[in-house]
Amino acid sequence: MDLKFRFDDPQYVHITNPEQAAQAVAELEKHDMLGVDIEGTGLDPYVDKLLLVQVGTAEKSYIFDAQRMSLFGLEPLIALLENPKIIKLMHNGKFDYGFIKLQVGAKVANIYDTMLAEGILTAGIKHLQSLAALSEQYLETRLNKSVRKSFEELKYQITEDQLKYSALDTLVLFPIFDQQFKRLKEENLVNIAKLEFAVTVVVAEMELKGIYIDVDMWRKIIDELRKKRVGFALQFQDAIRPLYEATQVDLFGVNSEVINMNSQPQLMDLFNNKLGVIVPSTGDEILVGVDHPVAKILRDYRAYEKLISAFGESLLAKVNKKTGRLHPDFMQLGTATGRFACANPNLQQIPRNSEEAPFRKCFKPAAGYKLVVTDYSSMEMRILASLSKDKMLVDTIKNGYDIHSRTASLMWGLEYSADFKKKYPEQRQAAKIINFGLVYGMGPGGLARQIGKSMDEARELMDVYFRSYPDIKKWLNRAGDDAVRRGWSVTPAGRKRWYHMPETTDPDYKRKISQIQREAKNHPIQGTNADVTKYALVFMQDRLKKEGVDGFVTHTVHDEVVCEVREDQAEDWAKIQVEEMVRAGELIIKDVPIASEPFVGDVWEH
C-alpha cells in the first residue's frame, strides 16, 4: 500500500485564529475531495462540546480548534463544508453532521461515508466497521484508539498527540475510499451507495429534530398498567403459595412473593414439578394452550409486565435535557436487508394504540404543527407480485381487490365480493397467513403450526395456494437456489446481501442451507421495501426544501414515514408526501400500482 502520509508523523496544521482559517480554506477549496471529522467531549451534539473540526486533503489535515477560536458562523469554513462540488469523505458522517450543524452552523453537503460503504459491501456478513477496523483491514495499520478517550476529559490545551491522532482520522479516509469505491463499482453497488449517502443527511436531520412525547400522558398510562399488573401478581402468588413448603412471610407478617414471576427456571419448576403441567417453555404460545388458572394469570401479568418494563420510565429517561424531545439513533444499515434499525429508544417497536395502552397517542406535534403520517399499503405483497410477475397476483392488485380475500376466493373457488371478509372470515384468515408466511420463506411445517392443522393438511393447502399463484412458487424457489449457488441475493434496486456458505462436511449443512434459502426468499422483498422507503425519505426532504414547507421528517418505521408540519401547510403537504411515497415506489416497482394513505392529526396513528 502506497500511502501519501505517514502514520508515525502525519502532516497537519493547527488552526487557532480566523486568519489562519481563511488561509487554510483557500488551500482546501482547490481540491475536489476532502476528509472531514470532528472531535467532541461526548456523543450528544446538543449537550456535548465540539473541540476540533478536521478537514484534510490526502496529504495534510487542517485542524480547526474550536476552543481557541469560535467556529460558529465562521464563513469560509461553512462555505467549504456546504460546497456541493467537493466530496466529503466521512466515517459515520451522520454523527459529525450533527455537531457541525449545531456548533459550526454548516450543513455538510456531498458526503461519501466509509462506514455506510462498508455496510453496503458486507450486508449479511458484517464485521467490525469502526474507522480503526477499516484502517487495519484496508491499510494493514493500527490507529491508536486510546487518544480518543482523552478528549472526554479535555480541559485546557490540546496536546500534540491528540492533534496527530485527529489528523490521521481524515488522512486514512482517502486510501480506504480508493479501495472501497473500486469494490462498489465491481459489485454494481454505486447506486445503492449514492442512495445511502443521500439518506444519511435525512437521518441526521431527523435525529437532530427528534420527536415530541407527552411525558405526563405517558406516565398516566404506565401508572394504570402498574395497578393492573400488581393485581395479577398478587393473584398469582396467592394461587401458588400452598404449593411451596416454607411460607414466605416477611418481618411485618406480610405475605411476600413465593417465586420470581420473571424467572424462567422458577416458572419451569412451578409448572413441571408443582402443577404437574409439562411445558417445554413458558412462552405465550405454550401457555395459551395450558388449561390451568395459573397459566391464565401469568399470561395477564406478562402482558402488563412487558409494557411497563420495556416502554415505561426507561423510555422517558431518554428525553433530551436540552430539547425536551426524543432523539433516537436510526441505524440506516442496521439490518442485513437494508432496513433501518433504531435504538435509544427504539421507536420502531412502540406498541400500536390500544384501549389500555395508547402509547402512540403520546407522540404529538409541537404546538402549531401537525403530524403527517403515510405508509405503503400491502407493500410486501406488491413487491412479491412485481418480482414474481405472477399473473393472478398482479391481477388481484391491479384490480384493487382485498389481497387476502381474493387469494381465498381463488383457492377455494368462492365468489369474490366486497363483503368477502364477512362471508368467509376463516378462509380469508388462512389465506392471509399463507400470504404473510410466504414472504418469510415459510414451509408446510410452519404453516401447520400457525393454523393448528396437520402437516399433510398444510402441505395440501400450500399446493392449492400455488395452483392459483404458480409463478410465486417458481420465483421463491429460484430466489433460494440462486442465493445458494452464488452466495448472495440482490434487490431490483441493486442492494446485495451475502451469506456465509457452510462446508458440505458441516453436520448442520442441510439446516444452514435451508436457512439461507429462507433468508434469500425474504431479502429481495424486505430489501426492496427498504430501498423504496429510503428513496421516499430523500424525495420528501427535497420537496420540503423546494416547496419552502415549514416541516420536518421526524420518524420512519420500515414502510411508514412521519413528518411534523406547520398546521396551515399540513393538508397540502400530506398530498405531496403521498406523491413522493408513490413516486419512489414506482421508480423500482413497475408491474403493479403503488398505494399510500395519508393521515393528518395531533397523534401518531394511521
Added chain:
DNA sequence: AGAGGTGGTG
C-alpha cells in the same frame, strides 16, 4: 459481560 428467553414492532 454475555447468553438465552420472552415479547414489542414491520
Added chain:
DNA sequence: CATGCACCACCTCT
C-alpha cells in the same frame, strides 16, 4: 418451539 423474515429492550442467570 431447531424447522417464518428483519430487528431491540428487558429480565434472569452464569
